[in-house]
Amino acid sequence: TQLLEQSPQFLSIQEGENLTVYCNSSSVFSSLQWYRQEPGEGPVLLVTVVTGGEVKKLKRLTFQFGDARKDSSLHITAAQPGDTGLYLCAGPGGGNKLTFGTGTQLKVEL
Amino acid sequence: DTEVTQTPKHLVMGMTNKKSLKCEQHMGHRAMYWYKQKAKKPPELMFVYSYEKLSINESVPSRFSPECPNSSLLNLHLHALQPEDSALYLCASSQEGQMWYQETQYFGPGTRLLVL
Numbered sequence: 001t002q003l004l005e006q007s008p009q010f011l012s013i014q015e016g017e018n019l020t021v022y023c024n025s026s027s028v029f030s031s032l033q034w035y036r037q038e039p040g041e042g043p044v045l046l047v048t049v050v051t052g053g054e055v056k057k058l059k060r061l062t063f064q065f066g067d068a069r070k071d072s073s074l075h076i077t078a079a080q081p082g083d084t085g086l087y088l089c090a091g092p093g094g095g096n097k098l099t100f101g102t103g104t105q106l107k108v109e110l
Numbered sequence: 111d112t113e114v115t116q117t118p119k120h121l122v123m124g125m126t127n128k129k130s131l132k133c134e135q136h137m138g139h140r141a142m143y144w145y146k147q148k149a150k151k152p153p154e155l156m157f158v159y160s161y162e163k164l165s166i167n168e169s170v171p172s173r174f175s176p177e178c179p180n181s182s183l184l185n186l187h188l189h190a191l192q193p194e195d196s197a198l199y200l201c202a203s204s205q206e207g208q209m210w211y212q213e214t215q216y217f218g219p220g221t222r223l224l225v226l
Contacts, residue, residue, distance in 0.1 A: 033214065042114075042200050042217030043153070088152055097166075098215065100152035 002027040002093040004101035012107045013079055021074045021104045023089035030092055032072045034063055037086040046074075079108045113137075114218035116201050122224045125191060131221045133184040133201030141165075142184040143215065144176060145200040153200055159184060191225045198222050 007022045023032065031050040035043035047056050049065035049072060056063045060083075062075040072089055084107050093099030114135045123129050133142065141160050145153035158166035159178045173195075175187040184201055198220040204213035 035217075040219070040222070042202070042219050044217070045214055048214060086150060097155060103150065103152050105150050 002029070002091070002099050004089055004091065004099055006087075006089060006101040006104045008104060009102065010105045010107075012109065015080055015108055015110050016078050017108075019076050019079060019106070021076075021087055021106070023072045023074075023101050025070050025091075027093075028069050030069070032065060032069075032089055032091040034072070034074055035088040035090060037088065039085070043086075043088055076106075079106075081108045081110060084108050114201055114203055114216050116199075116218035116221050118221055119219065120222050120224075122226065123188065123191065124226055125193070127191075128187070128189045130188065131186040131199055131201075131223075133186075133218055134182055135203045135216070135218075136182055137203065137205070137216070138181075139203035139205050139216070140181060141204045141206065141213070142178065143202045143204075144174075144184070144186050145202065147198040147200055147220070149198075157186075188223075191223075193225050196223055196225045 005024050011019060013019055031048055033048045034046045036046055037043040047058055047063045049056060049063055052067045052069045054065045060077045064073045076083055087104045087106060089101040090098055117132045143158050144156040146156055147153045155168050156170045157176045162178045162181055173190050177185040200220045201218040202215040204215045206213060
């Protein structure tokens with residue numbers, strides 16, 4: 001079974017700060033997705049990265065796929081309260097499953 | 111339209127009740143899924159339907175019974191649930207269904223279930 005470990009597990013920061021969330025595995029993934037889930041809602045896809053070393057930007061969010069396709073990171077610049085939520089990485093895993101990461105709970109306070 | 115809808119949004123049921131959760135999508139997707147999610151944890155896969163046939167059952171107890179009446183609808187029938195079954199139940203869909211685990215999944219808002 002391919003596992004995706006996210007760090008940190010919890011993060012509480014002030015508005016305007018920068019942060020990075022990591023998604024790591026010992027296995028190679030053909031692609032990785034990042035989702036954000038707000039309280040009381042389902043996960044919403046933010047981005048899919050498919051090429052080793054790829055960098056994608058979505059406004060203040062920067063996503064990177066590791067060269068070896070075993071890890072990914074999400075960097076948020078100047079965090080805002082609207083960024084609060086559960087961030088999940090996910091990728092096609094063994095047994096024909098979509099493997100979700102362990103999750104990072106982010107809280108951005110005024 | 112990239113929307114997956116789920117009803118009801120909230121459900122409270124006793125351990126002897128029978129209820130159903132409903133999921134609908136009109137994106138022409140051929141794969142649909144049920145997930146269970148506990149608070150602040152990642153979703154756990156329960157069932158996968160591909161082209162209206164049950165493709166994966168993740169050893170889910172028989173008190174959960176999925177049904178796919180057509181390519182747009184997915185139901186989850188609930189009977190004799192336990193308090194530990196209380197969770198957010200998420201439905202998702204993806205386009206092709208053949209290699210579904212590599213596809214982008216679109217999630218509904220979920221049904222928050224409380225079993226008393």
